[in-house]
Each structure stands twice: as C-alpha cells, then as structure tokens.
Amino acid sequence: MVYDRTELSRRRFLSNFAFASAAVAVGPGSWVIRPDWANAAEGSIKLGIATDLTGPIGYAGNADANVARMVVKQINDAGGLLGRPIELLIEDTASNESVAVGNVRKLIQRDKVDMVLGGITSSMRNAIKDVIVARGKTLYIYPQLYEGKECTPYLFCTGPTPAQQCDEFIPWLIKNGGKRFALPSANYVWPHTLNVYARKVIEANGGEVIFEEYYPLDQIDFSSTVNRIISNKVDVVFNTVIPPGVGPFFKQLYEAGFLKNGGRLACVYYDENTLGINQANEIEGLASCLDYFKALTPDDPVSAKIQAEYDKQFPGTFLFAAGSAATGTYRGLKLWEAAVKEAGKVERDAVAAALDHAKITEGPGGPAEMVPGQRHCKMKMYTAVAKNGSYEIVARSAGLVDPKEC
Amino acid sequence: MDNLFIALFEILSFGAIVVLVVLGLGIIASMMGIFNFAQGEFVLLGAYVTYVAHRIGLPVAVGMVAAPFAVGALGFVLERLVVRRFYAAPIVAMLGTYALGLIIRESVRGLIGGLYISIPEPIGGSLNLGTLHFSMWRFVIVVITALVMAGSYVLLARTSFGLRIRASLENPALARASGISTDRIYSVTFAFGAALAGLAGALIVPVFSLFADLGIRFLIQGFVAVMVGGVGSFAGPVAGAGVIGTLSAALPWVMSPVVADVLVFVLAITFIKFRPQGLVSGRGI
Numbered sequence: 001m002v003y004d005r006t007e008l009s010r011r012r013f014l015s016n017f018a019f020a021s022a023a024v025a026v027g028p029g030s031w032v033i034r035p036d037w038a039n040a041a042e043g044s045i046k047l048g049i050a051t052d053l054t055g056p057i058g059y060a061g062n063a064d065a066n067v068a069r070m071v072v073k074q075i076n077d078a079g080g081l082l083g084r085p086i087e088l089l090i091e092d093t094a095s096n097e098s099v100a101v102g103n104v105r106k107l108i109q110r111d112k113v114d115m116v117l118g119g120i121t122s123s124m125r126n127a128i129k130d131v132i133v134a135r136g137k138t139l140y141i142y143p144q145l146y147e148g149k150e151c152t153p154y155l156f157c158t159g160p161t162p163a164q165q166c167d168e169f170i171p172w173l174i175k176n177g178g179k180r181f182a183l184p185s186a187n188y189v190w191p192h193t194l195n196v197y198a199r200k201v202i203e204a205n206g207g208e209v210i211f212e213e214y215y216p217l218d219q220i221d222f223s224s225t226v227n228r229i230i231s232n233k234v235d236v237v238f239n240t241v242i243p244p245g246v247g248p249f250f251k252q253l254y255e256a257g258f259l260k261n262g263g264r265l266a267c268v269y270y271d272e273n274t275l276g277i278n279q280a281n282e283i284e285g286l287a288s289c290l291d292y293f294k295a296l297t298p299d300d301p302v303s304a305k306i307q308a309e310y311d312k313q314f315p316g317t318f319l320f321a322a323g324s325a326a327t328g329t330y331r332g333l334k335l336w337e338a339a340v341k342e343a344g345k346v347e348r349d350a351v352a353a354a355l356d357h358a359k360i361t362e363g364p365g366g367p368a369e370m371v372p373g374q375r376h377c378k379m380k381m382y383t384a385v386a387k388n389g390s391y392e393i394v395a396r397s398a399g400l401v402d403p404k405e406c
Numbered sequence: 407m408d409n410l411f412i413a414l415f416e417i418l419s420f421g422a423i424v425v426l427v428v429l430g431l432g433i434i435a436s437m438m439g440i441f442n443f444a445q446g447e448f449v450l451l452g453a454y455v456t457y458v459a460h461r462i463g464l465p466v467a468v469g470m471v472a473a474p475f476a477v478g479a480l481g482f483v484l485e486r487l488v489v490r491r492f493y494a495a496p497i498v499a500m501l502g503t504y505a506l507g508l509i510i511r512e513s514v515r516g517l518i519g520g521l522y523i524s525i526p527e528p529i530g531g532s533l534n535l536g537t538l539h540f541s542m543w544r545f546v547i548v549v550i551t552a553l554v555m556a557g558s559y560v561l562l563a564r565t566s567f568g569l570r571i572r573a574s575l576e577n578p579a580l581a582r583a584s585g586i587s588t589d590r591i592y593s594v595t596f597a598f599g600a601a602l603a604g605l606a607g608a609l610i611v612p613v614f615s616l617f618a619d620l621g622i623r624f625l626i627q628g629f630v631a632v633m634v635g636g637v638g639s640f641a642g643p644v645a646g647a648g649v650i651g652t653l654s655a656a657l658p659w660v661m662s663p664v665v666a667d668v669l670v671f672v673l674a675i676t677f678i679k680f681r682p683q684g685l686v687s688g689r690g691i
Contacts, residue, residue, distance in 0.1 A: 056619060059520040187664050216667040218623055220614050223416030224659040227409060243522045244623065247615035255532045255541040277522040277615050317519030 044087040045080075045346050047072065047333075048113030048138075050104045050128060052120055055095025059273060059317065060120050060324035064143065065090050066314040067326050068117070071333045081340055089113055097127035104128045108136035114346040117141040117332050120325050122189050129155055139348050139355075141336060143328030145269065145290070147193035151406040154352055156375045158335065158368070159328035160291050162197035163404035164381050165268045169289035170201045170238075172383055172395050176287070177264030178235020179207040184225050184249070187214040191240035194268075198238060210234050215241060222249040226256045229263075239267040247277040254282040271323030272391070280389035288391070290322040292365035293384045295391040302362045306330065320364075327364040331377065334360045335370060369400065376403035408538055417655040419544035422551040423610055424651030425644055427624045428631045429558065430602030432643020435632050437575050437595050440492065440499040444484075444507035445628065446621025447514075448600045451477045452607025453525075454514050457616050460525055466612070467528040473608035474601040481600025485593045493592070507621070515618035527612035547609055554605065555644060562640050571595055627654065630674045636684020645685045650674065 049068045052061030072088045075081055089111050093100035100119075107113050108131060116132045116139070119125040125142050132140040133154045142150065145159040173181075181202050185191035191214070199209050210232050213225065222245065229237060237258070241249050250265065259265070259282075267274075270288035297304040310320040320326045339355035340346055359369040366380035378400035384391035431445040442448075452473040459469025484506060492499035527543040534540075562568040573581040574588040582588050607620070614620060627650055635646020650670065657666035678684070 056520065058515070062520075213663065215663045218619075219663060219667065220623060221416075221420045221655055221658075223413070223420070223655060224663075227412055227416075227659075231409060244614065244617050244619065247522055247524065248613055251613065252541070255539060257532065257539045273521065276524055278524050279526055282524075317521060 042084050044085045045082070045340070046087050046089060046111060046113040048104075048107040048111065048116040048118075049088065049090045050093050050100065050107060050116055050118035051090070052095045052124070053090070053092040057095050057120055060326075061093070061095075063314075063318040063320060063324045063326045064118070064120070064329045066318055067310065067320065067329045068333060070310055070313055071330060071337075075337060081337060082344065082346075093118065093124055093128070095121075095124075097123060100124060100128055101131055104131050105136075108132060108138055113138065114348075115139045115141065115336060115351070117143060117329060117336070120144050122146050125150065137348065139336075139351055141332040143332045144325035145323070145328070147190045148197070148403075148405050149193065151375070153375075154348065156332070156335075156352075156355055156370065156377075157403075157405070158332035158377045159325060160322075160379065160381065161376060161403040161405050162194050164291075164379070164401045165194075165289050166198050166201045167401065168381060168395065168397055169266070169268065169287070169383055170198065170207070171205050173236050173238070173264060173266050173287060174202075174205050174207050176394075177266070180233060180235040181207055181209050182229050182232070182234040182237050183209060183212040183240070184222070184229075184237065185212065185214050185240040186217050186242045186245065188217060194240060202238075207236075215245065217242065217245070219245050220248045222252050225249070226252045226258070229253065229258060230256050230261075234263065236264045236266055239265065240269075242269075243274070243277060246274075250278050250286075251282050254278075259284060269323045270386075271321040272319050273321045273324060275386060275389060275391075280386070283386050284388070286386040287383060287394075288386075289381055289383045290327075291379045291381060292322040292327040293382055293391045293393060294321075295384060295393050296365060296382065300366070302366075303364050306364050322365075331360065331363050331368050331379070334363060335368065335377070367400070371403060374403060374406045376405040378402055412538060412540075413656075413659055415540055415544075417652055417659075419541070419548055420655035421648055421651035422544075422548040423606075423613070424624070424627060424631065424654070425647040426547070426551045426554065426606040426609065427603070428628045428643050428647035429554065430599040430606065431628045432632055432635065432647070433558070433562075433602065433640065434596060434599035436638050436640060436643060437571060437599075438493070438592060439575075439637075440489070440496055440503070441629070441632075442489075442596075442599065443500055443504035443625070444510065445503075445599070445603050446623075446625035447507040447510035448477050448481065448603035448621070449607035449610075449624060450514055450618065450621040451480065451510060452604030453611035453616050453620055454517070454607075455604065456608040456611050457518070457523060457525055465528065466526060470528070470605075470608040474605040477604025477607070478597045478601030482593055482597035484600075485596040489596060490589070490592065511618055511621065518616065518618065520618065523616040525611050525616060530612075543612055547613075550609060554602070558602070559640065627651075630671065633678055634674050634684060636686045639686050639688060642684055642686035649685070 049065055051064045052058055072086050076085050091103040091107050119128055119142055132138050133152055140155045142157045143159050148161040150157055183195050195212055265286040268289050272294055297307050335358040338360055339351050339358040342354040343350040357372045361367045368377050368379045371378055381397040381401045382393055383395035385394050427449055434442045455473040455476045456469035460466050492502050529542050529546055531542050532539040533542050570586050571591055574591040578588045631646040631650040632643045636642035653670050
C-alpha cells in the first residue's frame, strides 16, 4: 500500500488536466517592453518582433531582438514616432515553425501589433507570413539574406538577395581564385535557389561549374566531396553547406591541402559569428560578400556609431553581424520608421505605400532604399576576406546594388 | 589508386569515430538493458569539458584526459540519483534519460551562446605521403579507438571485475547471493559507459567543432548500430557501429549523399527484419 499516494485518481487527473489546459490557454506572456509614457493620449504604436530566441539559431535571433531594443529605445528617447511611444513586443519563434505560428498568432490576435519584423530561415518566413500578412492583415518585414523570389504583397525584405550577393562577388572570385567552381550545398531551398543564380553568373563571366552537389543538413563527414574537389582541381569552392557541417567540411578541405594549392573558399553567409567555427588558418582567405562587416567601422563613422552603441548596450556573445540578420533588422526598422513618418499614421496600406519607396541615409554599411514596386532593398555590398581570424575589406560596390527581385 | 587509399583511410577514420561514440552506448545497453538517450549529451559534455579546459588556458590534451573522468563522475551521480529508479521499466528509462539529455543539451547551448566553437587538435596538420594528405588527428582517433576497444574487451573479458559485471548482468539474483553488490556494479558500469562517451566527445570535438547538437547527430546512428549489432554482448554494438560508420562514410563516394543518408537506414531496417537478433546474438562478451 506504499504506492497508494502516487496512484492517479480520476479526481487528481481532472484537476491536473484542468490546470494544464488553463496554462496552455493562457500561455506565457510575450516579452513586452513598455516605455514609461506608454499611456500617452493616443496610445502606443505596437511593434512585434518574432525571432528565434531559443533553439539552434538562437544566437542570431537574440542579436536581432537586441537590435530592435536598441532602435526602439533610440526612437522613444527622441520623442517617439508621430509623437507616440513605441511598445516593443518580442515573441520567440524557437527555431521551430509549429511553435512559431502559435506565438506569432498571439502577436497578431492578442496584442494587435501594427507591424511584425522577424523570421530568420526561409522556412520560418514561409510558415509565419500567412499568419501575419493574409489572415493577420498586418505588415511584415523579413530581415535576413535569402534566396529571393518572395513577392507577397505587404511583405518587405531588407536583407541581401542572390543578385546582390553574386553580381559583383563572382567576377571578383574568378579574378582572385579561378574559373573552376564547385558548389557544395546543404539540401534545402536557399542553396538550391541561390545556386541557380550563381551558376548563371559564373557561366556569364567565363567560369565553369565542375559540380553542384547537395548534402543532408546534418551531414558532418565530407571526405568524398573533398576528394572530388581536390582531384578535379577546383579553384573556387562556393559553399552553401551550413553549420554543423561547414566546420568539418572546411577543416577536411584544409587538411587535404586545398588552401595550400591555392584554392579559394567562398561563402556568402559568412560573418563575424561564423569565423569562430574553424581555426583561423583553416579558413585563411575565405571570401564573403555581405551588406556589412565590422571591418568597415574604421572608415565609416555611421557604421562605427551603430556598432559601438550595440556593443555598449549588449556586450556578450550575440554579435551585431550581417549573417544573423542584425543589419537587416536595423535597416528594416529604420525604413519602417521613415515610412510611418511619411504616412503620418500606422494603418497598413498607408505605411506600405510609403515603405514602397522609403529611404534611409544612415545605416550599417551605408544608406539603403526600397526599390519601388519590388518590396526589396537597394544597399551597398562589400567583399571581405578572412585574414588571421578577422575580415579585411577587399572590394566595395560603387553605389547601391539592385536586388533584382519581383 | 591514390583515391582508393584516401577513400579507405577516410572511411576507416569515420568508422572509428562512430565505434568510439557507440562503445559506451553499447556497453550500457548490453550490460544493463536500458537504452540511454542521454548518451549523445555525455558525448557533448566530454566535448564541453575539453573546451572549458582550453578556454581557461590549459592544453587541449589535458582537457581530453579530464573529460572521461568528469563525465564518468557525472554519470555515476546521475545513475545514483535518477537512472536506477528506471531499471524495472525500460520504456520509462528511455524517456527519463531523454529528459536528462535535454537538460544537459540546453544548458550547454546556453553556456556557449548557441554558437559553433572551434577547438584546436593537440596534434594537428596532415600526414603527407607523396601527393596524399591524411589528417593527422583522424589517424590519432583511429589508434585511440583501437586501444580503447582492446582495453574495454580486456576489462570485461579478462578481469575479475569484468566477470562480476557479466555475472550481475546474466543473473542478478545469483550474483547478489554470491556477495556481489549489483547496485554498485550497475553504478560503475553506467559511469564507465558515460566516461567512454566523454572520451569520444573530447576526441571528436576538434574534428566537428563544439555545438549543442553535437550529440544528437550521433545518437540515432548509435541506436541503429546497436540494433544492427545486437544487444546483449560487447562485440555486437561494436560490430554494428563498424558497419554503420563504414556504410555512412563509404556510400557518398559512389552515390548522391542525400540518397546515401537514407539508404544506410533502409539497409539497416532490412537487415534487422531478416536477422532481428543482430550480427552477434547471445549474451556475454
């Protein structure tokens, strides 16, 4: 009879069940940051951030949330937007689409936010865009570099597209690497779509693609791939393998003598966060093309100011880096701010109409402007090379690069 | 010909890595009859201990030596506190150890900020034979795997302690009647399995870099290896790990890697269907 106490009685089951369902129904609240003057006459403008605070890409989501906190604080300290304070509501998408949809729905239905910015992976964007744009009738800004072709109305993209990352970068690679390209890739939508574009640019510039191959996302042994690269005398490895595979892959390439023989690594999502995946000598000379690198700060006072402000407010492991969508988040929020100011209200159609041609003169990496009718963003692009554990800028776009979308 | 040598070496080295990871899992599953779902996280902890040692300025090799002891000690404590309550209910044990694994994994994710961190090998560089380059560290892993396998075999088959472990496994009641403390044997065996996982994690972290999901990657492969090899003996899981490791490294050389990834599991399932007892049937060594 010792076990009597632990037996599950019907009454006990019902009481537990009731408690659990109440907990599920009410749910944990979102992370609300209300300015002190949130009770102003007209009420606050509600800004929703839906990003991956936990899970495998939590390092990126936390950086994006930090950027939002920084920008909103700046706006509120300067008197708010249209004289109203901005209330920031941050929801966790948890690197998990099914969790995300529920949490984003909370932002839309319970909190009735005026705009949602967020999502990092393409699968996340696809999962939450319908909740926000179609059923939610809300404006959505997607901040990450991605494969392009997202032409949903009311969905604005502020990260680089394949055209922006390839048009100037691939000719540079051919000049500073060679003509024989290999495209090893993770098997999901971004690499597939990016490679179609990259192949076009490679061939248009006189290069050739020796092979294009896809791997399961969690593959971590690349011996056969490395062997193909070495034995086919590939000059440039245009990599879209993602972590966790990318670390072992670059290491195996290094050990097989790829860099020693003059090979060039290229990877367009590589930023300050990903540098630490390998020892510095294993990725010496790796080239990346993004809208921002920390290496820009010595000669770009605006970038330096933003970077310093971020580092002061959020010292720690979540870096202000382009590959985490942190720069896209900054740009998106500032463009939205400009659009709301022009529209004079936060109502969706008016803001979308103004956002369609919004411009900012100051952002990380330089100014940015939306291309009318495209809902994508023109920005400056930079090519950087990894040297001894940090980046060195080797090429800059002459002006703002066109996203060539929609 | 050159290619063949490289292919053989790479396949051997990945096979060795899988064997090393599965060894501890196999010992716990075979000797104690529970599937330890936290085994992948013990691997992760071994990697993490190595990282901590590296970060506070100790040589990486010191971290690698410390890892199996630290993880083994944690395994001992966890067995005493949690795992031993599950021996009567293997299914509950799976869930319980899975929960333990989840706690460890998410804690480590928090501690390293969800990043991917590189750790240098104590012996780096390549072994050059003419135009061929072999990774020095992978070569070291192959050697250590062979030594650990031999050592574990000797421990289980040739020492009186090994005899007591096998006795407690085959007939716990009789073992207890003969004056063997099966409780203590179980604790030590579990700690030993955890220590092997810790060692595996410490050795593979320079190859794969440290990240929170390091263990999960090997957990599924590990279980398939144990199923293919056969539960109940020491040799079974090791043989299974050899087969699965070799297959997963070898198939991408001859076909699309995405197909190869699936084919390994299809082959394993087909094999288990026709030989449910696995490669090595029966209990013992």
